[in-house]
Amino acid sequence: MDKEAGCCSTHLIEGDGTFNAEGLDNFIKQVKMAECGLSYAVVAIMGPQSSGKSTLLNNLFHTNFREMDAYRGRSQTTKGIWMARCVGIEPCTIVMDLEGTDGRERGEDDTAFEKQSALFALAVSDIVLINMWCHDIGREQAANKPLLKTVFQVMLRLFSPRKTTLMFVIRDKTRTPLENLEPVLREDIQKIWDSVPKPEHHKQTPLSEFFNVLVVALSSYEEKEEQFKEQVASLRQRFFHSIAPNGLAGDRRGVVPASGFSFSAQQIWEVIKENKDLDLPAHKVMVATVRCEEIANEKYSSFVKNEDWCELEDAVKSHIVPGFGRKLTSMIDSSLSSYDEEATYFEDSVRSAKRRQLEEKLIQLVQPTYQLMLEHIQLETLDKFKKALLDALSGGQGFADAASECAGSFMRLFDEQCKDATIKQADWDSDKAKVKFSRDLDSHIAEVQNAKLSELNAQFESKLKEALDGPVGALLEGGGDDTWPAIRKLFHHETKVAVSEFSIALSGFELDAQVNEEMLVKLENFARGIVEGKTKEEAAKALYRMKERFTSLFNHDSDSMPRVWTGKEDIRTITKTARSSSLKLLSVLAAIRLDVDADKIGDTLVLALVDKKDASKSISTQDPLASSTWEEVPATKTLITPVQCKSLWSQFQRETEYTITQAIASQEANKRNNNWMPPPWAIAALVVLGFNEFMTLLRNPLWLLVIFVGYLLSKALWVQLDISGEFRNGMLPGILSLSTKVLPTVTNLLRKLAEEGQTPATTDPRRNPSNQANALGNYQGVASSTASSNVTMENGTEYSSPTRPVNGQ
Numbered sequence: 001m002d003k004e005a006g007c008c009s010t011h012l013i014e015g016d017g018t019f020n021a022e023g024l025d026n027f028i029k030q031v032k033m034a035e036c037g038l039s040y041a042v043v044a045i046m047g048p049q050s051s052g053k054s055t056l057l058n059n060l061f062h063t064n065f066r067e068m069d070a071y072r073g074r075s076q077t078t079k080g081i082w083m084a085r086c087v088g089i090e091p092c093t094i095v096m097d098l099e100g101t102d103g104r105e106r107g108e109d110d111t112a113f114e115k116q117s118a119l120f121a122l123a124v125s126d127i128v129l130i131n132m133w134c135h136d137i138g139r140e141q142a143a144n145k146p147l148l149k150t151v152f153q154v155m156l157r158l159f160s161p162r163k164t165t166l167m168f169v170i171r172d173k174t175r176t177p178l179e180n181l182e183p184v185l186r187e188d189i190q191k192i193w194d195s196v197p198k199p200e201h202h203k204q205t206p207l208s209e210f211f212n213v214l215v216v217a218l219s220s221y222e223e224k225e226e227q228f229k230e231q232v233a234s235l236r237q238r239f240f241h242s243i244a245p246n247g248l249a250g251d252r253r254g255v256v257p258a259s260g261f262s263f264s265a266q267q268i269w270e271v272i273k274e275n276k277d278l279d280l281p282a283h284k285v286m287v288a289t290v291r292c293e294e295i296a297n298e299k300y301s302s303f304v305k306n307e308d309w310c311e312l313e314d315a316v317k318s319h320i321v322p323g324f325g326r327k328l329t330s331m332i333d334s335s336l337s338s339y340d341e342e343a344t345y346f347e348d349s350v351r352s353a354k355r356r357q358l359e360e361k362l363i364q365l366v367q368p369t370y371q372l373m374l375e376h377i378q379l380e381t382l383d384k385f386k387k388a389l390l391d392a393l394s395g396g397q398g399f400a401d402a403a404s405e406c407a408g409s410f411m412r413l414f415d416e417q418c419k420d421a422t423i424k425q426a427d428w429d430s431d432k433a434k435v436k437f438s439r440d441l442d443s444h445i446a447e448v449q450n451a452k453l454s455e456l457n458a459q460f461e462s463k464l465k466e467a468l469d470g471p472v473g474a475l476l477e478g479g480g481d482d483t484w485p486a487i488r489k490l491f492h493h494e495t496k497v498a499v500s501e502f503s504i505a506l507s508g509f510e511l512d513a514q515v516n517e518e519m520l521v522k523l524e525n526f527a528r529g530i531v532e533g534k535t536k537e538e539a540a541k542a543l544y545r546m547k548e549r550f551t552s553l554f555n556h557d558s559d560s561m562p563r564v565w566t567g568k569e570d571i572r573t574i575t576k577t578a579r580s581s582s583l584k585l586l587s588v589l590a591a592i593r594l595d596v597d598a599d600k601i602g603d604t605l606v607l608a609l610v611d612k613k614d615a616s617k618s619i620s621t622q623d624p625l626a627s628s629t630w631e632e633v634p635a636t637k638t639l640i641t642p643v644q645c646k647s648l649w650s651q652f653q654r655e656t657e658y659t660i661t662q663a664i665a666s667q668e669a670n671k672r673n674n675n676w677m678p679p680p681w682a683i684a685a686l687v688v689l690g691f692n693e694f695m696t697l698l699r700n701p702l703w704l705l706v707i708f709v710g711y712l713l714s715k716a717l718w719v720q721l722d723i724s725g726e727f728r729n730g731m732l733p734g735i736l737s738l739s740t741k742v743l744p745t746v747t748n749l750l751r752k753l754a755e756e757g758q759t760p761a762t763t764d765p766r767r768n769p770s771n772q773a774n775a776l777g778n779y780q781g782v783a784s785s786t787a788s789s790n791v792t793m794e795n796g797t798e799y800s801s802p803t804r805p806v807n808g809q
């Protein structure tokens, strides 16, 4: 490429027809042609070889095409097609210098390149200069005639030719004025046009449809250089703003935008070389398609690499990006604007189609990021909603209120965030995400509601259990006539209170009336279940409870004091009472009577088990307990069937029999032990035989004092030696034990009496009552410790007898 005085040029097509694509691309870059859009013009020059074409172009456009050295003779200097930028002409004007026609170098028959280059020039140029010698005008054998024929013929091969300006430049003009020459020339041109064979549809097409014909004449460059230069300078002025409406190429058609010029020229040349007809409109569409696609791909690639986009894409991976939609809309807008800017001059339909494709590709590219953004919005908003709902509930707000308030405000927040993420170019709606979010909210609300209801239910159930379980157990344990009325009262009261409180608590949930009712009924049933469960539990332990009741009543008196079988007690009555009570307990446990108490279980049991004799008198035929159901009691409420009751009672009687036997035995033993009085015959013998001694005592009362002292000493010895205790284990062990204890005890007793006798006056108990009390207390303490004894009941239970002073006996 040459570059001289601001002029760039390149060898566009070699002499052998090779297209220099690289050279053209470099040339376009060099002259910044791609930025010109449609504001550029292409001028080509055709004419016989060595007809001064290059000289004219260099003078006219200040280019630097090679000119023939006049001294070396007329030979071909320009081979193929050269291209250069016209210096100082606006808008950007490109000029092509074509190889001269009818050159000796290619020979007579080689006109193929001539035709190809002519067709190429007509296809890409707005203005074609036809260089011709003045003296050729009107001549039959003029050199330019074959050239014109060629031009017209190839022009017809263009399906829809551009309206090209044909400027005939007459060189070496003579004295004949142009006004006279031009009609002759135009006549020649018309004749040639008429003589060219045309396709049917162009038969009547006038020349003016294809060409603007202009004629200029220049003086000889060799002979009248000054004039030549002046005329050329004047002609140059006409090339300024040549594409403006009244310019040289003002009505040109089918211009390829400058950025597509290289590709277009290359394709045209390919088609021409393959000797095909050139469909310029189709070509234009093809160029537009290729170029627009190239531009779109380039914009797509630069979008993918765009730093802002990469940062945004990264950020969305981890969190919500505020202003996501705005940012992305602006990025896509800017990419599309950039495309529009570059592709603006290409075929509208193609450009728009490619723009749509680019937009779709960009939208597809950002779609996953948008989806991710929506997911973040959903998740983060849902998390915030969960927290807000929890806070509202913790703050004491009713569930339904809190749920609807939070759902409303977070639905709005979701909408706002979706709106913020909306990409203007994409027609995605967030309805699906909204529906999903709404479903998520509903399911979370339902989940929390269920949890809260379960919690509430559990709380009330626990309260009810506490209120019913223990008390019902206690009532059943005490089993009597008023047990079931009391249980019913307790059940109704507690259930009513719990149901009422539960109902108030449920009102905050604004549940469906039916669901609300179901929950209340469920709680009531739970309460019923507790009572029934407790009753079943107690019924399972019926035998144990009955025995316990019997033992308790049998072994304790009406003041709940342990009974001592002294012999005065009516064991039969006590047994009957205790058994009746146990039977009552059995009848209480035999069925659940939460709703009605109109059964005859108690009476039947009494009749069948206690008043057997009466029953056998009245009903001798049938055992009322020989049944597995109670009259008027449903099977579901029956806990102990009549048959089971009978069996339980038999077992109860067997197992309590021993207690009664023990009591009887104990009573008899007591009776034996307490019988200290001698038999009546002994008392009579004592009276008869002891009459004399009695009389002696009456006569000598001092004996009474001696006897009294003797009694005191014996009593003290009795207490000290715990004689009754010693003999409790048998006669022989008692005698042995007493024989070892008697002497030290007597000695001890005498010593104590001696010490009492020697006590000084100050310690005389009569003068010091407190000491007397202490002494007496000590004595009593000793006595009481020895006098306290254990009473073992017939059932083996040991009861401690109350402590009594010896002198209190």
Ligand SMILES: Nc1nc2c(ncn2[C@@H]2O[C@H](COP(=O)(O)OP(=O)(O)OP(=O)(O)O)[C@@H](O)[C@H]2O)c(=O)[nH]1
Binding pocket: 048, 049, 050, 051, 052, 053, 054, 055, 056, 066, 067, 068, 069, 070, 071, 075, 076, 077, 078, 099, 100, 101, 171, 172, 219, 220, 221, 222, 223
């Ligand atoms: N008579 C005459 N000769 C001229 C004129 N202009 C240029 N020449 C001469 O013609 C010869 C060829 O000039 P070029 O400009 O190289 O001609 P060309 O048509 O470009 O030649 P090719 O590129 O080989 O086809 C040179 O010796 C020029 O001096 C002119 O106006 N009149």
